Each structure stands twice: as structure tokens, then as C-alpha cells.
């Protein structure tokens with residue numbers, strides 16, 4: 001796996017002035033020179049158990065899907081989207097192939113998905129994927145800490161301390 005340093009990536013690319021799921025997607029799409037599209041899927045969590053899903057199509061478009069219910073809580077949606085962007089920024093698609101059964105289930109349940117896809121999701125099946133999940137979640141945590149600090153309020157500073165105290169799981 002190529003080296004991915006979430007803190008350095010965040011330092012280099014930064015954050016949009018007003019952080020939302022949409023502005024985060026637009027900011028990183030431009031910085032990474034990728035076509036990243038965000039959409040909500042009703043029933044994603046109920047069907048798969050995941051709040052978010054990243055799918056890269058054969059057309060090289062990155063689709064980030066969040067559960068429809070996630071969009072009702074903007075900080076949760078932003079966190080979920082930041083996690084998936086962490087995977088994209090880290091290049092976590094390498095060597096990953098989704099199980100045929102998973103693809104079939106997703107296509108049946110969500111017929112608008114692209115025809116040929118690489119799927120990354122909140123699952124840890126192998127050591128590779130476990131490390132990838134830690135990296136993506138570390139990135140999301142740092143994004144939320146930075147955004148909390150940028151709010152310039154005492155609540156924001158307290159929230160940032162909470163995020164920054166988040167520890168890497170020991171393996």
C-alpha cells in the first residue's frame with residue numbers, strides 16, 4: 001500500500017471555508033483532479049449496515065453514497081463523506097475487488113449504481129482493509145477537528161480536543 005499520511009494530506013489540500021459534505025466533495029475533487037459525485041441512497045444502512053459507500057466506476061467517476069437518513073444530521077454526513085474521501089485521497093482502490101455477491105446485492109437494491117464498479121465500504125475483511133479503514137477514519141477525524149477549530153467558538157475548541165484525542169486502534 002502506498003504511504004498515506006492523513007495529517008499531511010489535510011495540511012496540503014486544506015478545507016473549504018464553509019465545510020459541508022458538498023463543499024468538501026467539491027474541494028477534494030478539484031485538488032485531486034477527480035470527478036467525485038455525492039448522492040444519498042434511501043435504505044443504504046438498512047440494506048448493508050454502512051452509512052457510506054465509495055464506488056469507482058469503469059469511467060473513473062468516484063461516487064460517494066450516503067444513507068439518506070445521514071443527510072438529516074449535517075455533521076454526521078460530513079464525517080461519513082470525509083471518511084470516503086480519505087479512501088480516495090489514499091488511493092485505497094488498489095488491489096481491491098468487491099465480492100460478486102456484494103455487487104449483485106447492491107445492483108438489485110440500488111439499480112442506479114454504475115454497471116462495473118470497485119467498492120470500498122466500511123468493512124474490514126483483511127489486514128489490508130483494516131489498515132485502510134484506520135487511515136480513512138483518521139483522515140475524517142482530523143477533518144472534523146479542523147472544522148471545529150475553524151468555527152472559532154469555545155464549543156468548537158472543545159469539540160476539536162475531543163476529535164484530536166482520538167487514538168489509532170492498536171494492532
Ligand SMILES: [Zn+2]
Pocket residue numbers: 083087120121122123132133136
Ligand atoms: Zn472505510
